[in-house]
Each structure stands twice: as C-alpha cells, then as structure tokens.
Amino acid sequence: MHIKRGSSLNLTLGVAYMGWEAIIDMHKQFNHTTLLGKQLDNNTWKFKWNFGHLNSEHTIDITLMQPINDVEFIISPYSKVVSSLEEALALNDWKLFSPSVIHSQFRESIWEIVHTANISRERKLKWFAACYPEKQKLSKVASQLLQSEYTIGIIGQTTNTLEEASEEQGIWKYVDVTNIFSNAAFEFDYDIFRKYVSYKLKILEEYNGPEYFKLISNFESNKLIQSIIFQNYSTSRMKGKFTNALDLQGPLDLICCHDCRAHSSVTDFVLRKTCSSCGGRLRPSMTLAGEKFKKKNWVNVVTEFEKAELIFCIDCDVSVPYFSKLMEKTNGNVIILSTTKQLIEIKKNTRTEHYIEIDPNKFLSEINMLLSL
Known part of the structure; x- marks a missing residue:
C-alpha cells in the first residue's frame, strides 16, 4: 500500500490502522490532539502524538507528511515515538486539554497519572468521566x-436503618404506623400517638443521623x-x-402544649403529664399530617x-x-x-x-x- 505525501486518511478511535490505535483524544476549544499507540509483538506499546482533527463521528482526519510503509507510520515531523505513557504525556501539554475519549485498555493507567497531577478539580473531573x-x-x-x-x-x-436495627421495636413491628404522625391520631388515639412518639424519641436520643x-x-x-x-x-x-x-x-424533641403552646419537657410528655399552665395535652411542636x-x-x-x-x-x-x-x-x-x-x-x-x-x-x-x- 502506498499513499502520497499530503494525502488524507480516516482513523476511527479504538480501531487499528497499520497497527496504530487512538489512545487518547483531547480537545481545547477547537483544537484537537490525539495520542496514538501501537502494540508490539512482545505485548509492549509505543506511542506518538498526532495533531489532526477529530470530527463529529469520533474519527481522526490525518494528513500524512510522508509515505506509509509496512514498517513505520510517520504522522508528523514533530512526533516522537516513546515507549511509555508517562513519556508520551510529557511530550504534550495535556494538562491544558480536556479528554473526549480514552482507550478502554489504558483508562486506569491514565487516571493514576492524572489524579495526582497539579490541575484544577474541574479538569480532573473531566478526565475522571473519560476514564x-x-x-x-x-x-x-x-x-x-x-x-x-x-x-x-x-x-x-x-x-429507617436505625428503626430496622432497633431491638426495642416490639409491637411497632405489627402496627401500621404510617398515619400516627397525624392530627387525627393525636385527636382520636392519643395514647397510641404518645407511645409511638415516645418510642421514637428514645431511639433518637443518641442518634446523629445517617x-x-x-x-x-x-x-x-x-x-x-x-x-x-x-x-x-x-x-x-x-x-x-x-x-x-x-x-x-419542625423538631420532634421540642415538646409543647397543644392548646396554649407553652413549652414543656420530653420527660413530662413520656410520663403522660399534662401542661403545667392549662392542663392541655402535650405533643411535639412539629407540624403533623393534616396541619398547615x-x-x-x-x-x-x-x-x-x-x-x-x-x-x-x-x-x-x-x-x-x-x-x-x-x-x-x-x-x-x-x-x-x-x-x-x-x-x-x-x-x-x-x-x-x-x-x-x-x-x-x-x-x-x-x-x-x-x-x-
């Protein structure tokens, strides 16, 4: 196969041409640059950069600077063949670019290099997404x-997790508690309401959240x-x-009187006491279902x-x-x-x-x- 100097060809990312594959495609505004790699017979790789143009179909339009033969694929007079990713990245100011596509075989290796590099978090996140x-x-x-x-x-x-792990659920395993935190439960089934809220307050005493x-x-x-x-x-x-x-x-552990809204204590609520000011029933000051x-x-x-x-x-x-x-x-x-x-x-x-x-x-x-x- 012989291609004249200045001819163009199309290289799809991840697909080898004459043994060369696209390893990284990077862009900066309207500029693109691509790291190419070629796997040798001993399973090692060699790398070089191409400063071609990546089109919308993720294929690289490459202008050849000299003919191709079966031995070597020279893309640019400025490219240099190296034997490691570290050497290859050192040949290009990759820190100024954002990656579009990274060869699946090299993603973890590239991320190991990138995540310790001195670049902004925003750009690292773009590399993470590509890797x-x-x-x-x-x-x-x-x-x-x-x-x-x-x-x-x-x-x-x-x-949720705390309740499932609690050893003191007792009867609450067998009771539908869906509507207990409601104005209706407070008005018409106060004893169950008070017992369930007391249970919740107890298991939340030392709870710091998820x-x-x-x-x-x-x-x-x-x-x-x-x-x-x-x-x-x-x-x-x-x-x-x-x-x-x-x-x-509102807070579950801030107790008040339902009638006069005077503050009271969790202990008084748990012990079934009434409001010390007006004798009304105690409750959490939070908004219950059915209330505004x-x-x-x-x-x-x-x-x-x-x-x-x-x-x-x-x-x-x-x-x-x-x-x-x-x-x-x-x-x-x-x-x-x-x-x-x-x-x-x-x-x-x-x-x-x-x-x-x-x-x-x-x-x-x-x-x-x-x-x-």
Whole structure:
C-alpha cells in the first residue's frame, strides 16, 4: 500500500490502522490532539502524538507528511515515538486539554497519572468521566456542586436503618404506623400517638443521623452547600451537625402544649403529664399530617428554594403535593437521590435529574472522593 505525501486518511478511535490505535483524544476549544499507540509483538506499546482533527463521528482526519510503509507510520515531523505513557504525556501539554475519549485498555493507567497531577478539580473531573464512563453521573454531579454559587440540601427519611436495627421495636413491628404522625391520631388515639412518639424519641436520643450527614456537613464546612432543610421531623442533635439547618415540619424533641403552646419537657410528655399552665395535652411542636406548616418555616424554605442554583433532595418524599409547589419556586438544577423507586413527576422543572434505587451514603461518599482530588 502506498499513499502520497499530503494525502488524507480516516482513523476511527479504538480501531487499528497499520497497527496504530487512538489512545487518547483531547480537545481545547477547537483544537484537537490525539495520542496514538501501537502494540508490539512482545505485548509492549509505543506511542506518538498526532495533531489532526477529530470530527463529529469520533474519527481522526490525518494528513500524512510522508509515505506509509509496512514498517513505520510517520504522522508528523514533530512526533516522537516513546515507549511509555508517562513519556508520551510529557511530550504534550495535556494538562491544558480536556479528554473526549480514552482507550478502554489504558483508562486506569491514565487516571493514576492524572489524579495526582497539579490541575484544577474541574479538569480532573473531566478526565475522571473519560476514564470511567460508567461513572459519568458522579463527575457530572460533582461538577455541578463545584460550579453552583448557592446549593441547598433537603433531607427526607433519616431513621429507617436505625428503626430496622432497633431491638426495642416490639409491637411497632405489627402496627401500621404510617398515619400516627397525624392530627387525627393525636385527636382520636392519643395514647397510641404518645407511645409511638415516645418510642421514637428514645431511639433518637443518641442518634446523629445517617452516615451521609458527615459528608453533607463536610460539604457545608467547605462552602459547597449553603443550607440544609429537614423535610420531615428533626431533632436538636441532628440539626446540631450543621451550621445552617432549617425545619419544614419542625423538631420532634421540642415538646409543647397543644392548646396554649407553652413549652414543656420530653420527660413530662413520656410520663403522660399534662401542661403545667392549662392542663392541655402535650405533643411535639412539629407540624403533623393534616396541619398547615408554620408560616415562618414555609417562608424560610421557599426563600432557600428561590436562591438555590442547585438542590440536592436526599431520600425525600417527592409524592406529597407541597413538594411540587416548592419545585415551582426554583430556577436551579435539582438532583434527587432516592433509595426507593418513586413515581416522580416534576413537569415544570426540566433540569431535574433522578438517581433512584441508589445508596445515598455510597453516592455522596464517591462525590466527596472526587471533590477531594
């Protein structure tokens, strides 16, 4: 085969031509450069750079500077053949480029070089996405977190794992507790209401929240998240993990009188005492199902949604009507992390991304790893 000087050919990424394959394609604005590799008979590789043009079909248009023969494939008078990735990368200022495609056989080796390099986190995330295409959603979320000027986190369920592991569930294993946190239960079945709330208060005494609380707190400390909102009830201990924590429903461990709203203690509530001021029944000050949110809580949460450029919803119940109303208040991007498969319909916000049936602890831990690069 003979091709004249100045002729063009087309080389598809990952497909060998005369033994040469595209290992890395990189771009910087409208400039492209490609590292080519050739596997030798002894299974070692040699590498060289081509400064060709990558078209929209991920193929390289190469202008040959001299004829090809069966022995050598010379692409450019400026290319140099080397025998290792490290040497090859040293020949090009790759730190200024972002990768488009990386040969699957070299992804881990390239990432080992890149992740310790002195480049910005944003560019490292792009290299991570190219090296691990199956984890692109992680790098995308991490990039959004870095770029957002105001991010809020909404925390939904916080005690599922603890309840399942508790040895003191007793009768609650056999009772439908779905509607116990309701105004109806308080009014018409106060004894069951009080017993169940007392049980919850007991198991939450030393509870610091799910594992991912530490990660969210770390994001907040590093000014990556500006506020935390508890969708369901909170406790003083859980809220204390964050600098700026807001309630929607309210705290479970702040006890008051249902009638006069005078404050009381958890001990008085558990011991079945009544209000010392008016004799009324005691209850948590949180909003129960069937009641309206406290105006101050609702206004504060809406204000956060209006300011947010990025919203993390972690194990939230997105099926409740007020959730859609909150989503209408934001122009930001919304990321929903859920351990369960939920029917999610948020039609007015096209920037919503759903990651369902995942472990928030693992997902956020990997995000934290990427942000610490």
